[in-house]
Amino acid sequence: MPSIRHHHPLALLLAAVAIATLIxxxxxxxxxxxxxxxxxxxxxxxxxxxxxxxxxxRSFDSVEILLDEMRVSLxxxxxxxxxxxxxxxxRLKDRLSRSLPQVRHLLIFDAEGYQRYTSFAEAPPIINIxxxxxxxxxxxxxxxxxxxxxxxxxxxxxxxxIARRLSNPAGQFAGALMVAxxxxxxxxxxxxxRPYEEFEAAIVNAAxxxxxxxQSLPMETGKPPVAAGDDxxxxxxxxxxxxxxxxxxxxxxxxxNYLMATEPVPGYPDLRIVSTTPKALxxxxxxxxxxxxLLLALASLIALTAAGLLIRRQIVRLADMATALQASHxxxxxxxxxxxxxxxxxxxxxxxxxxxxxxxFAAASHDLRQPLHALQLxxxxxxxxxxxxxxxxxxxxxxxxxxAMTAQLRSLLDISRLDMANITPENKxxxxxxxxxxxxxxxxxxxxxGGTRLMFKPRSATLETxxxxxxxxxxxxxxxxxxxxxxxxxxxxxxxxxNAVRIEVRDNGQGIPAALQQAVYDxxxxxxxxxxxxxxGLGLGLAIAHRVARLLGANISLRxxxxxxxxxxxxxxxxxxxxxxxxxxxxxxxxxxxxxxxGEPGDFVERARRWGYTIEVVANLAAxxxxxxxxxxxxxxxxxxGQLLSGEIQSLLRQHPGIVITSAECNVPELGAYHLRxxxxxxxxxxxxxxxx
Numbered sequence: 001m002p003s004i005r006h007h008h009p010l011a012l013l014l015a016a017v018a019i020a021t022l023i024x025x026x027x028x029x030x031x032x033x034x035x036x037x038x039x040x041x042x043x044x045x046x047x048x049x050x051x052x053x054x055x056x057x058r059s060f061d062s063v064e065i066l067l068d069e070m071r072v073s074l075x076x077x078x079x080x081x082x083x084x085x086x087x088x089x090x091r092l093k094d095r096l097s098r099s100l101p102q103v104r105h106l107l108i109f110d111a112e113g114y115q116r117y118t119s120f121a122e123a124p125p126i127i128n129i130x131x132x133x134x135x136x137x138x139x140x141x142x143x144x145x146x147x148x149x150x151x152x153x154x155x156x157x158x159x160x161x162i163a164r165r166l167s168n169p170a171g172q173f174a175g176a177l178m179v180a181x182x183x184x185x186x187x188x189x190x191x192x193x194r195p196y197e198e199f200e201a202a203i204v205n206a207a208x209x210x211x212x213x214x215q216s217l218p219m220e221t222g223k224p225p226v227a228a229g230d231d232x233x234x235x236x237x238x239x240x241x242x243x244x245x246x247x248x249x250x251x252x253x254x255x256x257n258y259l260m261a262t263e264p265v266p267g268y269p270d271l272r273i274v275s276t277t278p279k280a281l282x283x284x285x286x287x288x289x290x291x292x293x294l295l296l297a298l299a300s301l302i303a304l305t306a307a308g309l310l311i312r313r314q315i316v317r318l319a320d321m322a323t324a325l326q327a328s329h330x331x332x333x334x335x336x337x338x339x340x341x342x343x344x345x346x347x348x349x350x351x352x353x354x355x356x357x358x359x360x361f362a363a364a365s366h367d368l369r370q371p372l373h374a375l376q377l378x379x380x381x382x383x384x385x386x387x388x389x390x391x392x393x394x395x396x397x398x399x400x401x402x403x404a405m406t407a408q409l410r411s412l413l414d415i416s417r418l419d420m421a422n423i424t425p426e427n428k429x430x431x432x433x434x435x436x437x438x439x440x441x442x443x444x445x446x447x448x449x450g451g452t453r454l455m456f457k458p459r460s461a462t463l464e465t466x467x468x469x470x471x472x473x474x475x476x477x478x479x480x481x482x483x484x485x486x487x488x489x490x491x492x493x494x495x496x497x498x499n500a501v502r503i504e505v506r507d508n509g510q511g512i513p514a515a516l517q518q519a520v521y522d523x524x525x526x527x528x529x530x531x532x533x534x535x536x537g538l539g540l541g542l543a544i545a546h547r548v549a550r551l552l553g554a555n556i557s558l559r560x561x562x563x564x565x566x567x568x569x570x571x572x573x574x575x576x577x578x579x580x581x582x583x584x585x586x587x588x589x590x591x592x593x594x595x596x597x598x599g600e601p602g603d604f605v606e607r608a609r610r611w612g613y614t615i616e617v618v619a620n621l622a623a624x625x626x627x628x629x630x631x632x633x634x635x636x637x638x639x640x641x642g643q644l645l646s647g648e649i650q651s652l653l654r655q656h657p658g659i660v661i662t663s664a665e666c667n668v669p670e671l672g673a674y675h676l677r678x679x680x681x682x683x684x685x686x687x688x689x690x691x692x693x
Contacts, residue, residue, distance in 0.1 A: 048194065459495065545568075
């Protein structure tokens, strides 16, 4: 306890520093979060204004396109002058659609400014727009004009006009084609997309006059309503920016109570979007955040006080524990080193015993094969000399025991060879049909003897694998299925899996419980043979199959359920996927393309002709190009000198993919060709030729 009292001033100092640090961090967080909050809100307002400006631009662009199309059609032939009011009304009405909700009216005026045709009535009122600014611009020679806001004489509503000049064939002014824009459309769009409830935005012209405005706050009592043509500086933000100068550039202005944003309308230099937002609204979320931070700070101070009291109680305990830990640490390293040495010795002993077991099985199996072979010879002689029925029964039993012993020794020898890694697969091209035929010839008699129905459903495919190992693997699976499906059925089939083939061995035997499905691959393990019956073997069949599958680069999968049989399957890559043999032979004889040989013929010509190909031997590349131009073919290059990859050869291979047979190093796959290294295996060459056609 004296040491604790000695450290009291230091503990108080640390506590004061911790509290000061906490307060400082909270202050920094509040200031930073306010800046971030206002920055994000400002960015959101800018994004909304930019979106509204883009919407206004697209809406006006649609109107501009409509007017340009109509002006071209109206000026061709000048037929619009002879329209009746009914025809003119229908023509203009047909050009309007729901895709242009921003258009209020479509109108045509003559050269004197009188209203001739409208989209809203067959007999429109007689009005004259000669005094309108946009009409005077067209009379003065302008091809297009925009004007507004003003009160339309047809609707008595705020309007913005876009007009086109109509000329006669002599180029003289003949009239005006005009669209009256509906500002209410833009007001509705702005209200539906505004980022805040207390938000004002307006479309403003170059003079600062409001064309369209959306306001979400109710108007104050006695305050005149905002009308088209009002100066936005006087009505937005309660007139806080009344002395602001006019600017058409993008900007953000911060007043006493409001934030004003300006965004130009793309493509329309006389228009812009102006919006105002109360600054108190931008910091609304920050105030909520401040309350949460203060509550958090209060909770943190309480937690720090409680933690200090708990820490004070734990210091003495920690001191005692540190002393005990130091004492145990001095002996821990020696104990860990001793345990490590013991584990290493046990591991080495286990490895030595495993290797000794494998060598013992290999030696025992090998040494016992000679006397067992002699026993089989003596048994054959004894069988010829035996005539009595009792002696015959005894000889048959000896033969059965000898056969079982031979099979068991063979399995032991296979297991030892696989464990000693003495087997290397010898891969070659082999037909899956041939594998199935050999399995059928070997195991069909065994299945018949046991009353089991054995069926094969082959799938024509060519595999590159070790046929002997594959037959041994599948044979063990088939033998196991026959053995555990007495008077049942066994199906050996194949299925396509992308560029691979899946071989399955199915039976309808008693099935394997889920808890034992992994153990069946262990040596000397058999489901349902706890008494170790000699007729059921040693339980090495699946262990051998599992090891052979690893050698072939495949995994055996098992799907089984009690009472529903079992399915063992393995997947191997398939080099050539073809149809039935008759279709394949017909394709080789009738559709085999011509081969263009460049280089030494060797035995390639005779071999290819036996396969059904037509061979053309050429002396040079020029002759090869001529033959390729007359009829398609596959170029085969057999030269291996330094001119193999010349520019002409590369050009030929790029246009006509072929085969390069050489012992030299070359990189032809990027040319689209295939490289076979000498000496060439006939089966691989034939498979490659098939894949090319």
